[in-house]
Amino acid sequence: MLVHVTGGAGFIGSNFLHRMVARHPEHRFVCVDKLTYAANLASLAGVESLPNYALARVDITDAAAVQALFDQETPDLVVHFAAESHVDRSILGPYEFVKTNVEGTFHLLEACRRAWGSSLGQSQPRGRFHHVSTDEVYGSLGDEGFFTEATAYDPSSPYSATKASSDHLVRAYARTYGMPVTITNCSNNYGPRQFPEKLIPLMVAHALERKPLPIYGNGLNVRDWLYVDDHCEAIWAVIERGRLGATYNVGGHNELRNVDVIDTLCAVVAEFTGADVSELLALKTHVTDRPGHDHRYAIDASKVRAECGWAPAETFETGIRKTVRWYLENQAWVDAVRSGEYRRWIDSNYASR
Ligand code: NAD
Ligand code: DAU
Numbered sequence: 001m002l003v004h005v006t007g008g009a010g011f012i013g014s015n016f017l018h019r020m021v022a023r024h025p026e027h028r029f030v031c032v033d034k035l036t037y038a039a040n041l042a043s044l045a046g047v048e049s050l051p052n053y054a055l056a057r058v059d060i061t062d063a064a065a066v067q068a069l070f071d072q073e074t075p076d077l078v079v080h081f082a083a084e085s086h087v088d089r090s091i092l093g094p095y096e097f098v099k100t101n102v103e104g105t106f107h108l109l110e111a112c113r114r115a116w117g118s119s120l121g122q123s124q125p126r127g128r129f130h131h132v133s134t135d136e137v138y139g140s141l142g143d144e145g146f147f148t149e150a151t152a153y154d155p156s157s158p159y160s161a162t163k164a165s166s167d168h169l170v171r172a173y174a175r176t177y178g179m180p181v182t183i184t185n186c187s188n189n190y191g192p193r194q195f196p197e198k199l200i201p202l203m204v205a206h207a208l209e210r211k212p213l214p215i216y217g218n219g220l221n222v223r224d225w226l227y228v229d230d231h232c233e234a235i236w237a238v239i240e241r242g243r244l245g246a247t248y249n250v251g252g253h254n255e256l257r258n259v260d261v262i263d264t265l266c267a268v269v270a271e272f273t274g275a276d277v278s279e280l281l282a283l284k285t286h287v288t289d290r291p292g293h294d295h296r297y298a299i300d301a302s303k304v305r306a307e308c309g310w311a312p313a314e315t316f317e318t319g320i321r322k323t324v325r326w327y328l329e330n331q332a333w334v335d336a337v338r339s340g341e342y343r344r345w346i347d348s349n350y351a352s353r
Contacts, residue, residue, distance in 0.1 A: 004075040006032045006060060006108065007082030009039035011194040012132070016079070016232040017044060021053045028052045030073055033082065034059040034100075042333055043193040060104035063111075070111040077128045079235065080108060083166075086197055087136075087159045091291055094158035101162035102169070105131070109173045121178030130239050131170045131183045135224070135249065136160035138185075140294035147185075148300045149247045156292040167247075174245045182242040184235055187251035187299045190319065191228030192326040196334055199223075200320075203262055204327045205334055207269045207280050217289030219259035222296040226252040227319035230312035237308040248308065251299025254316040259284075264316075268324045 008031030139154030270277035
């Protein structure tokens with residue numbers, strides 16, 4: 001099977017490739033990535049030397065480039081991670097989000113429609129499009145309740161609105177053209193190789209440098225944290241055992257307030273580095289709130305558990321220790337990402353298709 005993994009050089013995509021390329025030598029994996037600021041080819045060290053792996057530098061908003069890739073290497077499975085993913089950036093500049101998340105998804109769906117052609121709508125259609133989406137499409141919860149697959153869409157940010165649009169497009173291709181699709185809507189991921197603009201790697205980096213730890217608003221917003229490997233396993237479980245056309249919510253029941261996540265991070269960083277925890281906690285600084293800041297996310301993952309046999313392997317307590325350890329042992333990765341060194345290296349080494 002030929003598998004296109006879009007966004008495979010980003011946080012979750014690279015962790016997915018780390019697990020799946022070595023485990024499945026019978027499949028060939030092509031990482032389809034524009035290599036934006038969020039990509040990091042160093043995240044694929046150890047994968048890129050495997051014989052069943054290749055990189056195609058393709059911007060999914062470029063319909064001709066997507067088609068050229070499909071003509072050359074027609075996928076049997078597309079696992080679609082590629083997106084602009086950071087909420088704060090979407091507030092500052094929404095257009096890139098519309099282009100990549102909506103238009104890019106559209107061009108991929110169109111290329112799949114052409115590639116899988118007359119088999120679509122038949123009892124055994126060719127191909128599979130797995131769309132990786134987010135719980136943010138559902139908007140914000142109050143203090144009680146969970147997002148289920150039946151929760152109405154109510155996105156708050158330009159990021160989540162574009163992800164919601166892409167989900168609708170994917171479902172429309174299933175209903176209209178009979179495209180074999182599955183969708184996962186997952187909660188907040190954390191783990192190795194996450195760009196340090198997101199809460200957890202940012203706080204670790206700032207704690208190590210004794211810089212302020214910026215807490216948006218009152219810090220009482222709740223996120224449902226899932227270790228990235230558990231998300232990757234859920235995606236593979238849905239690809240193998242999910243029903244065509246179905247949506248699955250993915251989450252680990254690790255609901256935590258931001259202030260509690262930050263306190264835990266300070267404690268773990270102090271434990272691993274010998275720092276004085278009160279010195280780290282004193283770095284906490286409340287700053288202006290994010291506009292449209294969702295109050296709470298919490299996932300009901302009973303459907304993916306029941307239908308696909310998936311369950312998370314990590315608790316927040318185990319996952320956060322692995323995560324902090326990884327950032328401490330990979331300071332060079334963090335420093336290079338933040339200095340723009342990889343960006344320059346990528347631009348000089350990888351021409352656009
Ligand atoms: P990321 O920002 O770390 O990586 C995104 C990747 O997509 C990068 O490698 C980037 O180069 C690539 N990309 C961006 N625009 C592209 C384009 N036009 N053409 C080709 N490639 C492009 O994102 P992530 O955190 O790994 O998230 C991956 C997916 O998972 C996204 O679709 C996101 O919405 C979804 N998701 C993320 C989380 C989370 O907590 N991070 C949770 C649920 C769902
Ligand atoms: O829920 C899934 C989503 O999780 C994904 O779809 C997104 O791609 C991913 O970025 C993430 O979105 P969030 O906005 O929840 O993640 P972020 O790490 O940006 O912020 C987590 C919480 O921490 C949120 O309530 C905002 C807050 N925060 C964030 C940063 C970066 C702070 O208080 N301070 C900060 O500096």
